[in-house]
Amino acid sequence: MQALKERILAEGQNLGGGILKVDGFINHQVDPGLMQACGEELARRFANIGATKVLTAEISGIAPALTTAGQLNLPVVYARKHKPITMPDQVFLTLTPSHTKGRTVELIVSPEYLGAKERVLIIDDFLASGQTILGLVRLAQAAGASIVGIGALVEKAFEGGRAALEYLNVPIESLAIISRMEGDEITFSD
Amino acid sequence: MQALKERILAEGQNLGGGILKVDGFINHQVDPGLMQACGEELARRFANIGATKVLTAEISGIAPALTTAGQLNLPVVYARKHKPITMPDQVFLTLTPSHTKGRTVELIVSPEYLGAKERVLIIDDFLASGQTILGLVRLAQAAGASIVGIGALVEKAFEGGRAALEYLNVPIESLAIISRMEGDEITFSD
Numbered sequence: 001m002q003a004l005k006e007r008i009l010a011e012g013q014n015l016g017g018g019i020l021k022v023d024g025f026i027n028h029q030v031d032p033g034l035m036q037a038c039g040e041e042l043a044r045r046f047a048n049i050g051a052t053k054v055l056t057a058e059i060s061g062i063a064p065a066l067t068t069a070g071q072l073n074l075p076v077v078y079a080r081k082h083k084p085i086t087m088p089d090q091v092f093l094t095l096t097p098s099h100t101k102g103r104t105v106e107l108i109v110s111p112e113y114l115g116a117k118e119r120v121l122i123i124d125d126f127l128a129s130g131q132t133i134l135g136l137v138r139l140a141q142a143a144g145a146s147i148v149g150i151g152a153l154v155e156k157a158f159e160g161g162r163a164a165l166e167y168l169n170v171p172i173e174s175l176a177i178i179s180r181m182e183g184d185e186i187t188f189s190d
Numbered sequence: 191m192q193a194l195k196e197r198i199l200a201e202g203q204n205l206g207g208g209i210l211k212v213d214g215f216i217n218h219q220v221d222p223g224l225m226q227a228c229g230e231e232l233a234r235r236f237a238n239i240g241a242t243k244v245l246t247a248e249i250s251g252i253a254p255a256l257t258t259a260g261q262l263n264l265p266v267v268y269a270r271k272h273k274p275i276t277m278p279d280q281v282f283l284t285l286t287p288s289h290t291k292g293r294t295v296e297l298i299v300s301p302e303y304l305g306a307k308e309r310v311l312i313i314d315d316f317l318a319s320g321q322t323i324l325g326l327v328r329l330a331q332a333a334g335a336s337i338v339g340i341g342a343l344v345e346k347a348f349e350g351g352r353a354a355l356e357y358l359n360v361p362i363e364s365l366a367i368i369s370r371m372e373g374d375e376i377t378f379s380d
Binding site (some may be wrong): 015019021029030031035036058059062063066069074075076077078080082084085086087101110112113145188 | 211252253270
């Protein structure tokens with residue numbers, strides 16, 4: 001998606017170690033207009049998969065999941081990283097390594113909002129190693145739900161996430177696929 | 191706002207101790223259509239305050255802040271509770287007690303996205319004791335920015351947050367003001 005790629009080229013910063021800083025429009029400050037356009041594009045790509053629910057992980061997945069779900073007219077569930085007191089004792093919980101945090105985090109979903117009949121579209125901000133998305137896949141599978149698609153704003157193709165998810169045999173869509181980051185140079189493959 | 195109040199009456203659960211569970215449409219699962227309508231209504235109420243930025247706190251503030259900011263055509267910044275590795279060493283940080291977590295949490299904003307000239311509209315999901323919003327106020331003040339308005343989806347009037355914020359002398363708007371929760375009965379004052 002051209003608008004997202006242009007914004008990454010204009011404002012994204014390669015911090016080294018595979019870390020792309022996009023805090024000015026995705027991860028800390030959010031541009032609602034860009035996020036809406038991204039949601040519309042993801043919704044367009046997943047218009048025909050018959051999804052019944054969008055699943056994401058707090059925190060940075062919420063904005064793109066919300067705009068995508070809004071376009072598809074679906075509810076969105078965000079997996080929590082800490083169990084709030086409003087959640088029942090019995091939950092779906094999985095552990096996943098966090099690239100940007102340098103430790104393992106929990107992903108928790110209440111069975112109240114993820115049932116066996118759901119057809120789940122997973123949306124996140126980044127597809128990198130795929131570990132967070134694989135955590136969401138395990139939560140959906142624990143609920144007995146089907147995964148019908150996976151979408152991300154930005155894919156770091158050199159971290160192998162797409163290959164790790166291919167066994168699911170569902171469409172995987174990213175709006176900006178980065179093949180290489182070298183110093184100030186960011187190269188897209190799409 | 192009628193649609194929000196009806197949804198609270200239909201699906202909200204009083205868990206006791208002043209805790210209102212709205213996990214089915216605000217805090218874990220989100221209804222994007224309702225959230226869009228809430229954003230439109232908050233934007234309408236704050237259309238003439240000259241805000242330049244919307245400020246919220248992760249996690250549950252993100253959705254209403256995003257839809258409000260989208261309507262007002264403003265960027266939204268969400269204060270982080272953990273400093274990500276993409277953030278500079280020098281940040282604005284404050285501590286705030288979390289009602290639903292039972293402990294103190296950090297709220298952190300990067301000076302990159304909150305400057306002295308900003309006119310800040312604070313949006314959050316709940317206005318209860320006002321502690322989280324007061325934390326956001328301190329962050330904005332640390333940046334030298336002005337607070338020009340405060341908006342919430344749901345206000346628990348019996349927790350005194352509005353009184354705690356009144357010294358700021360800015361408009362405070364909530365879309366559903368709960369005056370009383372007794373057993374299964376939820377009463378609105380507006």
